[in-house]
Amino acid sequence: MQPKQAINDFVIKFANVNGTGSASANGMFAKAIFRMGIPVSPRNIFPSNIQGMPTWYEVRVSQDGYLGRRGGTDIMVCVNPQSMAQDVAGLEPGGYFVYDNTKPLEPRFLRDDIHYIGLPLTEICLREYTDARQRLLFKNVIYVGALAALLNIDFTILKDLVSDQFKGKERLITPNIYALELGYQHAQANFSCPLSIHLERGHKVAKHIEDFDNILMDGNTAAALGAVYAGATVAAWYPITPSTSVVDAFDTYCRRLRIDPGTGKKNYAIVQAEDELSAMGMVIGANWNGARAFTATSGPGVSLMSEFLGLAYFAEVPAVLIDVQRAGPSTGMPTRTQQSDILAAAYASHGDTKHVLLFPATPAECFSMTVEAFDLAERLQTPIIIMSDLDLGMNEWMSPPLEFDDSYRYDRGKVLDADALEAMTERFGRYLDVDGDGIPYRTYPGAHPSKGAYFTRGTSRDEYAAYTEDGQAYVRNMDRLLKKFETAKQLVPEPKLKEAEMETRNGAVFFGTTASPAYEAIEILEKEGICIDTLRIRSFPFNEDVEQFIREHDRIFVIEQNRDGQMRRLLLNETSVPVKDRLIPILEYDGLPVTARKIAGMIRNFITLGNVTPITRRAQAEEISA
């Protein structure tokens, strides 16, 4: 079979053993392509383990600027014998299998429809290095060097990246560049470089990416930076994959930006709590006392925080929670992605509760929505939950640069300070709806010597915060909370509508990381004559735009990454969808980010065959349709 031809448009996957230093070498590979000006989206597919288990790194190169997963693999770089059988099998016909040929390949790994590139990685390492650790680490750098020749990566960019990476540890630069050259020269000498699949700088790129001012950043770091910009001073958290790097990054930025120059003391506090319950309690306590505070967690933490989320909802205390979702239920797949906390977050806690959710789709949105979340939390006096996920949070995404408008001012919400309290002649009612928007006024502890003190509680109370079991007072309060939720509709980020080129009654709704592959799938289908309008939901509660979109389409594909169609259920619950069947679930939940091909396949099947193929039979179906 002829090798596949592709310029700036392919998927390359690295099969490594975790804990061997492959992540930084692979990251350098992706960053080099990014610096060549070619759209790239790398993804770490890693185990819940520190050393010795199979781990993969998938890099999609797309001159059109598609950043979601495409599906399929064109080049497999196999450095891990443990997973070789599945790695050989996963390669598309016409693809390249790059492997360590120090030992001959077992016959069972031979396929006649793919092409083999053998690199004597172990042999080179044994020859060049005596230290076992060095042999392990430099093997990664050597194959990156070889790929530079095979795929036509600009070698000077790689050299610059090495220098960047080892800033402060300069003695490591030369040996790393030497290792790159070992690989590069071996490939140049032994293969006809570049391969039929390769990169070309300046080739027509980036249909979707306006200018190449983009950055490469992970969502967790962006969210952390958002918290810094929003003026968060307190972070309380409990370590959990995949959210841990949010607070780690917040810490890093605070050490740089929040040290009092005079005293060297910290103008922030980060506490690692004993569990997620406590983390949320601290966030609530700090917000109650007038500091902006947040926490970051994942599904299991959301379960534990539910009790406190109910308190914050009912007692009307601001809180910001960044939920970096992973595959549940229970411990689930801790290092795999999903969008499966939607309902748990929307209705967290017992009793009648509803929470405001934000759905970022890019690192730029992780940043801007986190800034916005603090305003919303204080304006609405309620928890705001940012629904990120592992794919967005832990992988580096090409993103428009982060932006901040210096004329923007924080909205600290309805807070009566000492002067306002002093000037007040009427009795202060903490839960009194003075403005008719359901949002009462609050005071910070210690604000005024004799006015504004009140009793915060999770028990029923009247407008003046006094305990009551009077049913009427309870209902007034619950209805006011509902009114406040209506007010929220006008404040939360609006959805993004994208209409098809031709008028259509087909619609698709998606959110977060499903957006990239969904937009790509819609374009694949459009080329086949299937037109679909799309709406990217960016927040809950749903506003009138969402209602209108549902009204104006006869069938709406709700694309999401969970088993139960949680967003679909939320739409059925919280909008006036006239017929349940109007919303068609398009679901993926195997823990890997959904691919454009899978989405296109499912929608195509529904339109042509009238049903959606169940996930168990979908793997084959997808390969056929590809």
Next chain:
Amino acid sequence: MTYIKPAFRHPKAPVNDLGWTRQDYEGGLSTLCAGCGHDSISAAIVDACFQLNIEPHRVAKLSGIGCSSKTPAYFLSGSHSFNSVHGRMPSVATGANLANRDLIYIGVSGDGDTASIGLGQFAHGARRNLNMTYIVENNGCYGLTKGQDSATMDTGSVNKKGDRNLSTPMDVARLAIEVGATFVGRSFSGDKEQLVPLIKAALSHRGFALLDVISPCVTFNNHAGSYKSYEYFRSVKEVMPLDFVPVREEITASYASGTTCEVRMHDGSMVRLHKQDSDHDIEDRQSALQAIAHHESQGKVLTGLLYIDRDSEELHDQLGTARRPLNTLTEQELCPGSKFLDSINAGLR
């Protein structure tokens, strides 16, 4: 029991240095059972704050759930209060304290709230040495759900149904000493002479001050056979009396030498106590634990200031936070602005 609290003030009611009467430190009318030990503790808190000239608005009251946790409504009505969820007061108090280190934090909890559902948060609040006064109103039972045994119920104690408890009790004072609280006292709701100065000392302490106050439940745990009844506890308590001497005030009380001990607090005030046992070094953790255990082996419960570490590092010291409360930092001070963002973007290309 009357349902309207009289607003009448005696024109000659004594005032403190702030010009406020004791009545100014009171709260709403208690809805607890008549004779409940918790009301005596609320009264002791009122006395302590009045006598210490604390401005009520500089106090934040926090509690969990249960009879005890209702009591912040019954004292210091001029203070903000947060009645949180069951067993979770310490975390809310931690967050509040992180936001504003300048307020005085009083937490009120019960034995169910602290020793069962909230044991983890209690222990971690203590080990972080959170600067607060944490009062456990300990009656050995769940009053608000009608008298079930709590984790502090003593082995051998008989509950209202007649069942004898065979489990080991949780001693919150000993636990607090073990996990890092820096001020630990035990007292009795019926002993105002000891309790008021102990609360004053706890409020003056910088760090986590735990007070385990035995506070009999008159409705469900005050019968014969209960080890937490008024009668029984009076018979077993071994009292270490103490005086609290505020800053710059002359010391008047006098005790027999040898067992008298004076402790200068962080803020300059003084605690003077009369120990039961001259070997008990209240500034030594092991000695304090031994003194408690020794009395227990004699069938007695030692009350008073059991342990103090005067110069410990509270949570803010551990974290290295600035002296100025975090909630007073302005947008200008906190937001790095677009220029810094440009440098961030540049570093991500």
